[in-house]
Amino acid sequence: MALAPVAARIAGRLLPLAAGVPKRERYALAGATALFPLIVGVAALHALFGIGGAEFDTPVRDWLPSIVYVLVAAMVSLRAVRVREARGPWIVLAVGLTLYAAGNLLWAFWLEHVPNPPIPSICDALWLSFYPLAYVGMAWLALSRTHRASAGVWLDGVIAGLGITAVGAVVVFRPVLDAATGGTLAVATNLAYPIGDLLLAALVLGFLALRGWRLDRAWGLLGGGFLVLCAADSLYLLQVAAGSPTSNGFANLFYMLAVGLLAVAAWQPQTTVEKPRLESWSMLLVPGGFMLVAMALLVSSYFHRLPPLAFTLDMLTLLAGFVRTAVTFRDVRALARTRREALTDDLTDLANRRLFRRRLDEAITAARATDGKVALIIFDLDRFKELNDTLGHHAGDELLREIGPRLKSMLRATDTLARLGGDEFALILSDPTDESAALRVSDRVLGEIGRPFAVHELSLHVGVSIGIAMFPDHGDEGEELMRRADVAMYNSKSLRTGPEVYSLERDKQSRDHLALVSALAEAIRAGEIDVEFQPKADAATRTVVGVEALARWRSLVHGTIPPDVFVPSAERAGLARALTRHVLGRALAQCRAWRDAGHDLTMAVNLTISDLHDPALPEEIASALTDAGVPPEAVVLEITESAVLSDPERIGIMLARIGEMGVGLSLDDFGTGYSSLTHLKTLPVGEVKIDRSFVGQMATNPADAAIVGSTIQLAHSLGMQVVAEGVEDDETWCRLAEFGCEMVQGYALAPARPAAELEGLLPALEGTLETRLPV
Ligand code: C2E
Ligand code: CA
Ligand code: CA
16 A cells, blocks of 8 residues: 555656656556566566476567557657657657557567568568657757757767667678578568667767767666667577577567666656867767777778678778867867967967956965965066157067066966066966065066067167065955056056055055146146246356246145156146146246346246157147247257157157257256267257256265266267256356356256246346356
8 A cells, every 4th residue: 555655756766757747647657667677577587597487488478578568658658748848759759669569569469370470561560660760759859959069079979870880780780691581571671670770779879979978867768778679689680590489588678678768768857968068088988989899890800701881881980980080189279279369368378368367366266265375466567668669569579578488487387477468467476475475576577577688689678567466465356456466566666666565555645646646637727837937047147047937836735746746747647748838838928028027038948758749849839939929049948868768769850840940959957867968969959957966966076076077068069058957056156167067057046936036036136146256
């Protein structure tokens, strides 16, 4: 009594799809499933040990298989009716099995007992019709649940199919053919079975290959069932060929087992196979195995002649195998290439940003698991853009390509070096690491990149700014670490301090800096930048001959900010052009006013690199002059050596155009750069301003005095006038006058003053200075 629910539970496990059918049918299924082992057990005992004796032969041979076939046909039909999933293929298979069962019933209870049954008979027709239906059903089932398979996977199917057919042809065909008797039709009928079986086996293996050899229960049972069926047929045919009784207990056991597996397979849910992955080399195991077998057959054919069919199939298997190898090779290469292209940087072959992000996340995950650290180092090259602009991007590319090889040697296998884009690179040091290790590596990066690069037969020096952020100290997530390493790098760049580790303090400062820049933009726009004027005097006569306009920013929020802070800020923030326009406007208006009042002063205005890179500058100056009504000769534009060197050719042309207008040009801060005056003699520069760092020390430092003296001499020999800036005392002034320096500027005369203040001083200055003339 308690047996029914237990059987039902077992059936539920064994036949998962049965859960969806009505209870009564489920019990029936359970009963049918329970009958299998019983029947097969009895048949096995009889076949193996002759239990039951000879009088049992007929029932075992006729009754037991018939019951099994009918049960199987019923179970599969029920499945086709009751379960919607994959109904089509299972209807086809159910029809096939029903015809098969019918053929068997007719044989067992009628034809077998007829003397000299015809070949082919109605039973042959029923049995053989099973094959095409089985092919169709299986193909339908396989293809409905396999995603577009690649050529390689299809070839695997072909290899497996051909291979098994070749083996089958050797093992089965020969004896069957040898034993064949009767007319052509009879022989053809008898041959139809092994051929049908071979095809079946070939298809089973082919479809399993198509699934990438991933067997779920459904496919394991189905494939197993069909293969056992083929084995049973082969066994039967071999026994017949060997002259044993027409039917035999062992073959029957196999038949029952085969259809039993099919019945269970029908009630298994089928899993969908996603596209087989190329990387799983295990996939190649089965086709590889068949290749080996085919090879062995070929070798054996040397000793025993193979039937022509078997030989042909064997050769075809090998051929398919070679094609398969070629396809695999092509696929693997293509895969490797796309993968490489997607993850590496084209120019340098280093990891690209995408791979870098992935590696960073992996490193963080690993470090998190071990309580370890990850160092992220970001660096970019200083003045790379200028270099690229001056020497051309080929030179720039060549330089970038050299970075990887230079740094490779200092990296461990687990470290990642990537190019993030432009001249920005990044390095991940995985656990074990710490801040001091990161700094050590950074110093070596600095050293490696600091060595000159040989590009286009030039020896180039590039600097590098390096920022470091540590996991978990500065962030526990990739994105955040990147941002912070970036902040550290920008600090390193602006402070020129070498490798910088991220610091919250500094970050705040640079955010303050951003606030400052936006206030500056607003101040320039609103005209809140004042301009003061510092006088320049003739060194010998001590009369004021000109002034230099200097910008002043007194911010209500930020206090008074010195120009050597806000001018570079403006330059970096792209505000320099507006600043120059503002100062130039104010300066020229003041110049006009002084000229109207009888002070014939020259007006010097400072230019930035951005000004000199703007092709519109000459026109702008010309129209500013006209607007203010100031003659060009009254204006001197001060430029620095580094500005000129940022693009000597283009800026040379620009300066020539400005010079042609009659505007004076002055080389500011001279002596702080690296070039010698002779280098700059082609420029239309009429004046050199010796930097205050030399002038200030002249009185105490004989070396500085010597430098100033020789610079003055050289400038004169090139036809230039000399202005000494930063003259703070009379002694210096006198020495300069002795050296023949034309003009002086400095606190000894006056600091920069608002125009109104200076105005009051002008005549007085002239007067007092007259009396202080050294005689
Ligand atoms: P600079 O062009 O070399 O200007 C001369 C600087 O030396 C001024 O500093 C001036 O106040 C200072 N100075 C003058 N006499 C002496 C002296 O006897 N001893 C010492 N130690 N210093 C003296 P300031 O006004 O702070 O300007 C600093 C720099 O800011 C300028 O150097 C210039 O490069 C830049 N700058 C100022 N105003 C402007 C501007 O309107 N446009 C541009 N592009 N740059 C400006
Ligand atoms: Ca200046
Ligand atoms: Ca200067």
